[in-house]
Amino acid sequence: MTNDILKYIGRIVFLTLLQVLIFKQLHFPLGTFNYIHVLIYPLAIITLPIRIPRNFLILIAFVMGMAIDLFYNSIGVHTSALVFTAFIRAHVLNLLEPRGGYNVNASPTRYFLGMNWFIRYLAIMVALHLIFYFSMEVFTFVYIQEILLKTIFSFIFSMVFILLYQFLFNPK
Amino acid sequence: MQQFFAILVKYSAFFLFALLELLCFYLIVQYNDSQRDIFLNSSNLITGTLAKKYNSAVTLIRLPKVLDSLQMENGRLMAELRRNKYSLADTTTRVEDTLYLQQYSFIPARVVSNSITLHNNIITIDKGSTSGIEQNMGVIMNDGVVGVVDQVGKYYATVISLLNSKSNTSVALKSSGYFGNLVWNDSDPLHMSLEAIPKHVPVHRGDTLVTTGYSAIYPSGIMVGKVEQAALEPGNNFYDITVRLNNDLANVQYVMVVKNLLKEDRSKTEKEGNHDQ
Incomplete structure (x- = not known):
């Protein structure tokens, strides 16, 4: 049990560091557009065990978001997106619930629920996170087109890197 | 009251989420320049338009008062005109330092x-x-x-x-x-x-x-x-x-x-x- 908790904390810290030390520095210039941001840190919140209390999950997201925002110098922007992701996770899980329900001890990962299910779940969560994040970043819906473009491009790249991470570590 | 608490507990996740999002909004507006500018601008846009509308409505109501005060001002200024004063200069050599005595005032x-x-x-x-x-x-x-x-x-x-x-x-x-x-x-x-x-x-x-x-x-x-x-x-x-x-x-x-x-x-x-x- 303690082992598990340490494992999750370690994953949160690791993904945070991975995000701010490596993926923050990545730039994919696409002409004059700067549409591509690779965000893999939501994976930490997305793959926490299903049985974790929802309020607790939201609080974890808040703390983790603040940590990332400190590195990004954008207090509140990543936090609000990650809190939103944590909040919406239960609804998405309900939506994708398999016929027999979830195993009590399962986490929403490839390891427990299979590749097909996991990709669907991941895609929904990452897309929601990104669209919320870019809305917060631009902070006005005047630039809805820009928000959508950024979301689409960043979605593709973030998915690629997150899946790569999954294959490398295959976390439970 | 009990029902209220029941609702509060049942939707505690939503309330927590809303609370934290509000906190984030506050932090974003407080600490991020571009977002703060956007926020202030759009709120100014709203308040500014409102104030302008209100002002133009009130101006219309105040107009008679403004006219009255302008009229008063005119009366005062006209009284200041030299031709509305009685010149003491050529009849009196020195009356303290007043060369002009008010002859006309205007009501x-x-x-x-x-x-x-x-x-x-x-x-x-x-x-x-x-x-x-x-x-x-x-x-x-x-x-x-x-x-x-x-x-x-x-x-x-x-x-x-x-x-x-x-x-x-x-x-x-x-x-x-x-x-x-x-x-x-x-x-x-x-x-x-x-x-x-x-x-x-x-x-x-x-x-x-x-x-x-x-x-x-x-x-x-x-x-x-x-x-x-x-x-x-x-x-x-x-x-x-x-x-x-x-x-x-x-x-x-x-x-x-x-x-x-x-x-x-x-x-x-x-x-x-x-x-x-």
């Missing part, structure tokens, strides 16, 4: 009733004896002469309009200084007749007529109108002059009542002169 008033079509037209103004208005005071407006105060009540006064058979105003040709009487002969509210200008005086169309100040009712030099037509009937010693008034008495709303502060002294002096004869 602003609003026209509450007016007529132009009658034989004897009367204007009613909304100032009376409480405002210091007395009989035989002159009434002017910003671009011409209106008439003379007739009856004075406590809060209202009637003015014998220029367009009245009783009105008889002394005006002078500005160019030559010859003076005559301006009378109304029922024609139309824009035209009057000028009488008693002798035939040796050169009168041209367009000559300006101003008040003389002889009657002590109006300050001298107020523009009254212009000569529109000057005819000399054969065998007549005086011109037959039609004058076009400078102001339109059909449309008079704000007037100034002229108070001659030296009137008493003048009439007393003139009365004594009459006794001597």
Whole structure:
């Protein structure tokens, strides 16, 4: 049990560091557009065990978001997106619930629920996170087109890197 | 109450989420320049438009008050004009350091009733004896002469309009200084007749007529109108002059009542002169 908790904390810290030390520095210039941001840190919140209390999950997201925002110098922007992701996770899980329900001890990962299910779940969560994040970043819906473009491009790249991470570590 | 708490517990995740999001919004607006600018701009846009709408609505309501205050200001400024003061410079060598004594002051008033079509037209103004208005005071407006105060009540006064058979105003040709009487002969509210200008005086169309100040009712030099037509009937010693008034008495709303502060002294002096004869 303690082992598990340490494992999750370690994953949160690791993904945070991975995000701010490596993926923050990545730039994919696409002409004059700067549409591509690779965000893999939501994976930490997305793959926490299903049985974790929802309020607790939201609080974890808040703390983790603040940590990332400190590195990004954008207090509140990543936090609000990650809190939103944590909040919406239960609804998405309900939506994708398999016929027999979830195993009590399962986490929403490839390891427990299979590749097909996991990709669907991941895609929904990452897309929601990104669209919320870019809305917060631009902070006005005047630039809805820009928000959508950024979301689409960043979605593709973030998915690629997150899946790569999954294959490398295959976390439970 | 119990139900309330039940709802609170049931949707605690949502409330926590909303609370944290609000906190994030606050942090974003507080600590991120671009988002703060956007936030302030859009809120300014809303509040600014509202304030503007409100202002334009209120301005309309305040307009009469503004006009009144402008009218007061005009009265004060007119009193400051040098031609409305009695020069002490050439009669007194030194009266402390005051070279000019106030001769005319002006009481602003609003026209509450007016007529132009009658034989004897009367204007009613909304100032009376409480405002210091007395009989035989002159009434002017910003671009011409209106008439003379007739009856004075406590809060209202009637003015014998220029367009009245009783009105008889002394005006002078500005160019030559010859003076005559301006009378109304029922024609139309824009035209009057000028009488008693002798035939040796050169009168041209367009000559300006101003008040003389002889009657002590109006300050001298107020523009009254212009000569529109000057005819000399054969065998007549005086011109037959039609004058076009400078102001339109059909449309008079704000007037100034002229108070001659030296009137008493003048009439007393003139009365004594009459006794001597």
